[in-house]
Amino acid sequence: MFNKIRGLLKFSTVAAVVMLVSTVKAQSPASYINPFIGASSSASAAGIYHGLGKTFPGAATPYGMVQVSPNTITGGDNGSGYSYEHKSIKGFAFTQMSGIGWFGDMGNFLVMPTAGTLRTSAGTLVNPEGGYRSAYLKSSEKASAGYYSVLLTDHYIKAEMTAAPHSGMLRFTFPQNKQSxxxxxxxxxxxxxxxxxxxxxxxxNTIEGWMKCTPDGGGWGNGDGHADYTVYFYAQFSKPLKNFGIWSADIPDGQSRKREDVESAKYQDMVAHSSILKGVKEKQGKHLGFFTDFETKDNEQVILKSGISYVSIAGAKNNLLTELKDWNFEAAHQRAVNLWNQALTKVSIEGGTPEEKTVFYTAMYHTMIDPRIINDVDGKYWGGDGKTHQNANFKKRTIFSGWDVFRSQMPLQTIINPSLVNDMINSLVTLADEKNKNYLERWELLNAYSGCMFGNPAVSVITDAYAKGIRNFNVPEAYALSVGSVEKFGNGDVGYTPGSNSIALTLEYAYTEWCVSQMAKWLNHPADVTKYAARSQDYHNIFDKEKGWFRPKDKDRNWVVWPDSGRLTQWYGTFETNPYQQGWFVPHDVDGMVKLMGGKEKVIADLNNLFAKTPENMMWNDYYNQANEPVHHVPFLYNRLGMPWLTQKWTREICRRAYKNGVEGLVGNEDVGQMSAWYVLAAAGLHPVCPGDTRQEITSPVFNKITFKLDGKYAVGKSFTIVAKNNSAKNVYIQSAKLNGKPYNKCHIDFKDVTAGGVLELTMAPEPNKDWGIN
Known part of the structure; x- marks a missing residue:
């Protein structure tokens, strides 16, 4: 016991030194990253079943295919596989999703260091001693850019991990043991x-193989998301494989293997009683695991590294041998840190508090997890037709959380990573061709047309990219697929969409039909301009003048009964919202919306009410709900209403109240970068109301100076800088502005003026200047 305590104290001392060094080197952007921000799925802490940020704390690289991260749970609505409040860890997986619900997916190739009797089931959070999972010392848990470590206390094993884009490395420090x-x-x-x-x-020293993940095994949407993929691996151990084996559970034919079945005690009992096949070198089966036993000296380090591929074992091997050629863990970690520092230079900041800097750079970090690359180092990728493809013109990307990310995440990337936007569009367009579809997927995961959420977000992303001069994709095909999308999912000739989500669907479809009308205009399709511009006005058809708000209709054009709580009723014609929140989504025709709602004064009063009744902590609520995407453009509507000082006031309030440096630092699901991208743009002082329109709204920056590094392939200028003079927590109001030294009196700027490069200088004060920015 004394040796265990001594090792524990030694670990804590080392961790303290690491923390001190990290503090000293706080100048580098990567040193501000706190991967624990949002790393909880706790519904009780969030006050809503959606939970908190649902991010993961493990090691990753910018848009990398591999994320090596602790996993605490398989079941429930825990998409990242980890939640901070859980008391035990079941292992460390090589693939993770960030900030999503719908039961999640990935979490493949789960590695766990253990000792003593071999257990083939992980056990549960309630009964961890029933399996190979382990309790851990919470104070030992550390996470930073490209690194995670923890002390597992069941056998006093220290686990460390780092990542490369297509591979990962785990380093375990064992105590003295004859059966580690x-x-x-x-x-x-x-x-x-x-x-x-x-x-x-x-x-x-090496094992290889694959894991086939089909909808029959649950996963994305418990199988309803149609995720169907195979993960190939090629893994090497630093300690020779002398006493090894395979475990194999006897899963009967016909056994259901959805999420609830796998979680059941009956299924887990089958896994716990797996056959142990010592010395077996090759096996295929329905539920396999691999183990290697060895004797260790005190503080002996053993490393496992693996390449991952979605193409082949050969691809996984090549990925590993290209990226992690040796066993130098520190060097691999430093390469990951270097990649993050390089990526984070896309936006640099000056000023702000240390906490604000941590929130900002971690938000940047979370916007750079997805859409991740899915091709191997040689450029090969697995296509939607089940065949291997290779295209030198773009990087194949996956995890397009469309309904979330079209609002802020993809607009942010049009500024700092326009080539990524091209990659994503190319990935979606070629996927449609590979799957012989005439429409674009709204929420893509590993080539799956998952059908998750609604609307036509890919149409928005394509339109926004084209409007901004990002066009290195098959434009005619992208346009044809956009038309196919709005025809398949749209208001059509009926002029609205009936049913339980009538408001949400009608409004979102009207917006993306506007997007198609814009594309038609630019590409000279006059008949389509007329057709889809008319359909973009369909939002009028579900506005009830008697109630003064949007209201769902049934299939017979009758209003659905108005509930007692009126437009505050969650799910009344909406999806994850109420009509008060969803009803502001007419981004393509704000003037028309305002007129329909009764005019500017009435709308401003209604917006003021929306914000005034929002709780201080901005957790899930019936008013301004930053935790969910449909309202993310709403604070910027004040700019369109001639009251830009209220956009300035409320974006600063949201940045202050809804984003913190802590596990509960995100008020809602991260949603694959969207929640964080909103912060990055708002804190920088720019955000669109309507993707597809090049107008960018100007608001109050959190920082004194923000510089966007521009891509010379897509931009004329090298950088665009926003300077906020006299900026502070109190001085949140813009008094005057200059663009490249000349007076500027608009509360918005065109995207072309951003990519032209230059300096937007804002002078700040504690009281609003109601004469600035109203023209």
């Missing part, structure tokens, strides 16, 4: 299980 172990659960998958696996011992 590393085991790999090949069946594990967030939200369900892998349905078929294969593993082979290649040589004294």
């Amino acid at each position: 172990r590393i085991q790999v659960d090949l069946a594990r998958r967030v939200g369900g299980t892998s349905t078929l696996q294969y593993v082979k011992v290649v040589n004294a």
Whole structure:
């Protein structure tokens, strides 16, 4: 016991030194990253079943294919596989999703260091001693750019991890033990299980194989998201494989393997009683795991590194041998840090408090997890037709959380990573061709047309990109797919969409039909201009003048009964919102919306009420709900209403109240970068109301100086800088502005003026100047 305590104290001392060094080196952007921000799915803490940020704290690289992260849970609405408040860890997986619900997916190739008796089931949070999961010392848990570490206290094993774009490395520090172990659960998958696996011992230090994940095994939407992919791996151990084996659970034919089945005690009992096949070098089965036992000296370090591929074992091997050629953990970690520092230079800031800097750079970090690359280092990728493809013109990307990210995340990338936007559009357009579809997927995951959420967000992204001169994709095909999308999912000739989500669908469809009308105009399709411009006005058809607000209709054009709580009623014609929140979504025709709602004064009073009744902590609520995307453009509507000082006031308030440096630092799901992208843009002082329109709204920056680094392939200028003179927590109001030294009296700026480069200088004060920016 004394040796265990001594090791524990030694670990804590080292951790303290690491923290001190990290503080000293706080000048680098990557040193501000706190991956624990948002890393909880707690519904009780959030006050709503959606939970908090649902991010993961593990090691990643910018838009990398691999994320090596702790996993605490497989079941429930825990999309990242981790939640900070959980008391035990079940292992460290090589693939994770960030900030999503719907039961999640990935969490593949789960590695766990153990000792003593081999256990083949992970056990549960309630009964951790029933499996291979371990309790851990919370104070030992550390996360930073490209790094995570923790002390597992069941056997006093220190776990460290880092990542490269297509591969990852785990370093375990063991105590003295005659039966230490590393085991790999090949069946594990967030939200369900892998349905078929294969593993082979290649040589004294290497294993290879694959895990097939089908909708029958749950996963994305518990199978309803149609995720169907195979993860290939090529893994090497620093300690020779001398005493190894495979475990195999006897899963009966016909056994259902959805999320709830895999979570059941009956299923887990089958896994717990798996056959132990010692010395077996090759096996295919329905529920496999691999283990290697070895004797360790005190503080002996053992490393496992693996390449991952969605194409082939050969691809996984090449990925590993290209990126992690040796066993130098510190060097691999430093390369990851360097990648983050390089990526974060896309936006640099000056001023602000240390907490604000941490929030900002971590927000940047979270916008750079997805859409991740999915091609191997040689450019090969697995296509929607199940075949291997290779295209030198773009990087194949995946995880397009369309309904979320079209609002802020993709507009942010048009400024700082326009090539990524091209990649994403190319990935979606070629995917439609590979799957023989005439429409674009709204929420893509690993080539799946998942059908998650609604609207036609890819149409928005394509229109916004084209409007901004980002056009390195097959424009005619992208346009044809956009038309196909709004025809398949749109208000059509009926002029509205009936049903339980009538308001949400009608408004979002009207917006994306406006997007198509814009594309038609630019591409000279006059008949389509007329057709889709007319359909973009369909929002009028669900506005009830008697109630003074949008109201759902049934299929017979009758109003759905108005509830007692009126437009504050959650799910009344909406999705995850209420009509008061969803009803502001007419971004393409704000003037028309204002007229319909009764004029400027009435609308301003209504907006004031929306914000005034929002709770101080901005957690999930019935008024301005920053935790959910439909309202993310709303604070900027004041700019359109001739009261820009209220946009300035409320964006600063949201930045202050809804974003914190802590586990509960995000008031809602991160949603694959959207929540953080909103902060990055708003804190920088720019945000669109309507993607597809090049107008960018100007608001009050959190920082004294923000510089966007521009891409010379897409921009004339090298950088665009926003300077906020006399800026402070009290001086939130813009008094005057200059653009490149000349007086500027608009509360908005065109995208072309941003990419032209230059300096927008704002002078700040504690009281609003109601004469600035109203023209």
